[in-house]
Amino acid sequence: MTDQVSNILNETPLPLMKRAGIGLFAELVVELSTSTKTNDKLQSLVNYFAIAPDEDKVWVIAIFSGRRPRRSVSFKLMRQWCAEVTGLHDWLFDECHGTVGDLAETLALLLPENKDDSEQTKSLSFYLEKFIAIEKEDESIKKNFIIETWKNLNRDEKFVFNKLITGSFRIGVSQKTIVNALTKVVHLSASVIAHRISGNWDPVTTSFSELMSEASSISDFSKPYPFYLAYAIDDKVEVLGNIEDWQAEWKWDGIRGQLIKRNHELFVWSRGEELMTDKFPEYFILKDLLPDGVVFDGEIIPSVEGKPLPFAVLQTRIGRKNISKKQLQEAPISFFVYDLLEYNYEDWREKSLLERRYKLEEIVSPIENDVIRISQTIDFKSWDNLAQLRETSRDMNSEGIMLKRKDSVYKVGRKRGDWWKWKVDPLVIDCVLVYAQKGSGRRSNLYTDYTFAVKDGDQLVTFTKAYSGLTDKEFAQIDNFVKRNSLEKFGPVRTVKPELVFEIAFEGIAASNRHKSGVALRFPRMNRWRKDKTVDEINTLHDLKQMLEIYGK
Amino acid sequence: MPNLISFTDKGLFCEAGNFYIDPWKPVDRALITHGHSDHARFGNKYYLCQRLSKPILQLRLGENNYETVEWGENIFMNGVAISFHPAGHIIGSSQIRLEYKGEVWVISGDYKREDDGISGKFEPIKCNAFITESTFGLPIYCWKPQNEIYSKIINWINKNKETGKTSILITYSLGKAQRVIQAIKETTENIFAHGAIFNMQKTLIDSGFNLHEVKHVTPETPKVLLKETVVLAPPGAEGTSWLRKFHPYSLGVCSGWMQVRGNARRRNVDAGFALSDHADWNGLIETVKATGAQKVFVTHGFQAAFSRYVNEQNIAHASEVKTKFGDEDEEISSPLEIKNEEAQL
Numbered sequence: 079m080t081d082q083v084s085n086i087l088n089e090t091p092l093p094l095m096k097r098a099g100i101g102l103f104a105e106l107v108v109e110l111s112t113s114t115k116t117n118d119k120l121q122s123l124v125n126y127f128a129i130a131p132d133e134d135k136v137w138v139i140a141i142f143s144g145r146r147p148r149r150s151v152s153f154k155l156m157r158q159w160c161a162e163v164t165g166l167h168d169w170l171f172d173e174c175h176g177t178v179g180d181l182a183e184t185l186a187l188l189l190p191e192n193k194d195d196s197e198q199t200k201s202l203s204f205y206l207e208k209f210i211a212i213e214k215e216d217e218s219i220k221k222n223f224i225i226e227t228w229k230n231l232n233r234d235e236k237f238v239f240n241k242l243i244t245g246s247f248r249i250g251v252s253q254k255t256i257v258n259a260l261t262k263v264v265h266l267s268a269s270v271i272a273h274r275i276s277g278n279w280d281p282v283t284t285s286f287s288e289l290m291s292e293a294s295s296i297s298d299f300s301k302p303y304p305f306y307l308a309y310a311i312d313d314k315v316e317v318l319g320n321i322e323d324w325q326a327e328w329k330w331d332g333i334r335g336q337l338i339k340r341n342h343e344l345f346v347w348s349r350g351e352e353l354m355t356d357k358f359p360e361y362f363i364l365k366d367l368l369p370d371g372v373v374f375d376g377e378i379i380p381s382v383e384g385k386p387l388p389f390a391v392l393q394t395r396i397g398r399k400n401i402s403k404k405q406l407q408e409a410p411i412s413f414f415v416y417d418l419l420e421y422n423y424e425d426w427r428e429k430s431l432l433e434r435r436y437k438l439e440e441i442v443s444p445i446e447n448d449v450i451r452i453s454q455t456i457d458f459k460s461w462d463n464l465a466q467l468r469e470t471s472r473d474m475n476s477e478g479i480m481l482k483r484k485d486s487v488y489k490v491g492r493k494r495g496d497w498w499k500w501k502v503d504p505l506v507i508d509c510v511l512v513y514a515q516k517g518s519g520r521r522s523n524l525y526t527d528y529t530f531a532v533k534d535g536d537q538l539v540t541f542t543k544a545y546s547g548l549t550d551k552e553f554a555q556i557d558n559f560v561k562r563n564s565l566e567k568f569g570p571v572r573t574v575k576p577e578l579v580f581e582i583a584f585e586g587i588a589a590s591n592r593h594k595s596g597v598a599l600r601f602p603r604m605n606r607w608r609k610d611k612t613v614d615e616i617n618t619l620h621d622l623k624q625m626l627e628i629y630g631k
Numbered sequence: 632m633p634n635l636i637s638f639t640d641k642g643l644f645c646e647a648g649n650f651y652i653d654p655w656k657p658v659d660r661a662l663i664t665h666g667h668s669d670h671a672r673f674g675n676k677y678y679l680c681q682r683l684s685k686p687i688l689q690l691r692l693g694e695n696n697y698e699t700v701e702w703g704e705n706i707f708m709n710g711v712a713i714s715f716h717p718a719g720h721i722i723g724s725s726q727i728r729l730e731y732k733g734e735v736w737v738i739s740g741d742y743k744r745e746d747d748g749i750s751g752k753f754e755p756i757k758c759n760a761f762i763t764e765s766t767f768g769l770p771i772y773c774w775k776p777q778n779e780i781y782s783k784i785i786n787w788i789n790k791n792k793e794t795g796k797t798s799i800l801i802t803y804s805l806g807k808a809q810r811v812i813q814a815i816k817e818t819t820e821n822i823f824a825h826g827a828i829f830n831m832q833k834t835l836i837d838s839g840f841n842l843h844e845v846k847h848v849t850p851e852t853p854k855v856l857l858k859e860t861v862v863l864a865p866p867g868a869e870g871t872s873w874l875r876k877f878h879p880y881s882l883g884v885c886s887g888w889m890q891v892r893g894n895a896r897r898r899n900v901d902a903g904f905a906l907s908d909h910a911d912w913n914g915l916i917e918t919v920k921a922t923g924a925q926k927v928f929v930t931h932g933f934q935a936a937f938s939r940y941v942n943e944q945n946i947a948h949a950s951e952v953k954t955k956f957g958d959e960d961e962e963i964s965s966p967l968e969i970k971n972e973e974a975q976l
Contacts, residue, residue, distance in 0.1 A: 179891075523894070
């Protein structure tokens with residue numbers, strides 16, 4: 079490992095690091111968030127990993143893979159202390175927050191700049207471990223720590239410090255980039271590193287060398303494999319060639335998950351690498367039904383007798399700390415399994431899909447319990463035939479079709495070539511923009527978050543929000559329209575002259591008593607800006623109710 | 632007595648003197664604070680501006696009936712005393728002071744407090760009523776000293792050179808470009824520029840300004856000459872095929888809007904430098920206080936927040952005014968050129 083590090087040091091001149099510790103991390107964040115090329119990001123990470131102390135490296139891996147310590151200080155208190163330091167009123171803070179779109183950054187911009195830049199800052203791990211240490215302490219101790227730290231940090235450092243407390247870093251660094259950077263500083267393959275840094279490990283107790291050591295960390299029985307993700311097929315399906323080479327399955331609308339049984343224990347991971355075992359007590363029985371040392375890839379999905387229910391049913395359960403009896407009855411969860419990643423404690427990812435599937439069926443078919451089902455493959459005679467079958471997706475509460483090459487191995491991350499998703503066309507409805515709010519992140523100070531309405535007689539009834547689907551240029555045009563055509567201001571929300579018509583696309587529709595319109599949409603986004611339509615030509619609440627009748631039951 | 636300035640659909644109007652200041656529709660007599668396109672528009676029958684603004688107006692608006700004054704010089708229109716004073720925003724930019732029957736009004740135009748060595752040194756003027764811009768009228772906008780930002784730009788240029796990249800700096804062609812060129816001229820032998828910046832720089836040099844010369848990038852300029860140099864381009868060039876010629880390059884933007892990270896990310900630039908030609912929050916407040924004005928009218932920018940703060944703090948009696956400044960200029964808050972699309976809305 080040392081050889082490789084020194085090679086990198088020789089190849090690339092390192093920027094002068096005036097400030098070590100959290101300052102080095104702040105520089106990394108600035109570089110990552112401003113660079114627009116994956117290669118530059120990779121280089122920044124490699125430079126960082128080459129010179130940062132080991133205890134900080136572990137935290138950087140943890141943070142960028144979503145393992146932040148629990149929030150030890152609330153937004154409210156951070157604001158309050160900032161107000162005490164700056165003397166600014168709440169309304170002015172809100173104006174600033176609305177414009178910046180990010181609390182951590184707003185605080186960093188408002189707090190007085192630390193003039194003395196010579197003082198060394200503490201390490202990243204110091205601050206993170208301090209967050210954990212003060213979690214249960216009195217408010218006064220927290221306050222003292224935070225205000226004193228603010229005094230010692232420059233603006234970029236204050237930003238990352240606040241960000242570490244308040245939220246996750248979204249700076250366009252994928253797990254893949256982290257893994258690739260690590261392959262440049264340690265002698266392990268990408269797939270091994272990806273596996274090592276996933277799962278259940280704690281940056282407080284795990285050292286960098288333990289995490290990256292040759293000695294396998296198999297003692298962690300819960301560790302999942304990185305998921306293989308499919309791209310949407312963007313061409314005619316015929317280009318995939320011979321139908322004999324392909325396996326077709328229904329694409330389910332649940333939570334992608336891994337179900338692991340090792341050492342007589344059961345673990346359930348979501349694609350977001352969240353350990354969700356306790357959320358699905360239905361699965362507990364599988365501990366007795368499955369052999370030891372298996373890992374399944376599949377869909378966590380509500381279903382009755384093998385027939386999937388709409389995703390909205392599952393939504394009522396996730397996010398709850400405790401699952402009630404009623405929820406267990408109304409939204410019973412199954413696992414629709416489609417791949418086998420480990421068998422008899424052996425990594426099966428390099429075997430072909432056919433081989434994995436054969437073994438999978440051998441394990442799962444004898445189990446006669448609704449809680450686990452093999453996701454059936456679809457027989458088809460031609461691509462045309464499959465296209466016809468795809469049209470029936472919605473009838474089975476499926477989102478479309480998955481196509482997997484029969485000889486494909488199980489890869490890491492989103493890759494082209496062997497796995498494709500072929501979704502059914504979305505549902506669409508024409509509606510008018512009525513409220514707008516400023517966005518955050520790269521949309522700060524731009525009106526990009528919209529609420530839409532359909533007609534109900536002479537009235538307009540709001541029914542959905544949507545934030546995505548338009549180009550930057552279109553967002554700029556609408557921002558300009560909103561600024562010139564605001565009717566009223568409610569806090570950060572502007573009421574807009576109902577004039578701009580959009581086609582909203584969505585994946586599903588369900589009844590909802592939380593919304594005025596009585597419906598809730600799944601994955602709404604702006605499909606098209608209908609400049610050719612006026613507000614008189616939009617759809618009605620009646621149209622929406624009919625869609626609910628057809629697709630939402 | 633009625634207000635000396637009223638806010639009309641053509642712009643800021645002085646009835647007593649029968650003239651407008653920076654009108655947005657054609658009028659008979661226009662007083663112009665500075666040469667940016669949202670303040671100096673086509674079609675007026677007569678333009679009065681500070682001497683240094685004239686070549687800029689000629690370049691942008693062609694030949695017109697121009698009259699010029701020096702800073703501090705008094706002229707009269709229908710008994711209203713008019714004088715221009717440095718605003719520090721860009722070359723020639725001025726605050727306009729009006730005095731009539733013992734009452735003094737000052738129209739700030741756009742201004743910045745820090746002396747950039749080119750645009751004249753801003754000085755607050757005592758007055759009864761002050762009409763101020765508020766482009767950056769929120770406390771999140773607090774500028775670092777220009778030398779600190781210049782060092783950052785220079786470090787960035789040097790780092791790009793080391794990695795074999797050309798540094799493309801996006802700057803407004805009038806104002807920011809001249810400032811940045813002066814700041815980096817020692818760093819690099821040749822500074823190249825997009826036509827818009829080249830023409831502006833040439834006009835200013837030809838009319839007697841002691842500014843550094845830049846080289847025009849034309850379709851004939853050989854690529855090899857451009858390697859690892861610095862190229863200045865206006866915001867309009869962002870995202871166009873014009874940039875391809877410079878590959879490999881790193882893209883930096885010099886603008887006060889770069890203070891907020893989201894703006895830099897949205898524009899997909901490699902580096903944002905929060906270098907502004909406007910007053911920051913503290914600069915605006917200090918200025919309002921220093922004028923001693925009892926009445927303050929807040930125009931283009933964060934006028935609602937800024938005027939509310941001025942009122943709450945009992946600094947003056949402030950009110951918001953809607954103008955067309957800051958809208959159609961290249962200095963618009965929205966990073967994308969939205970001029971052309973307006974018609975479609």
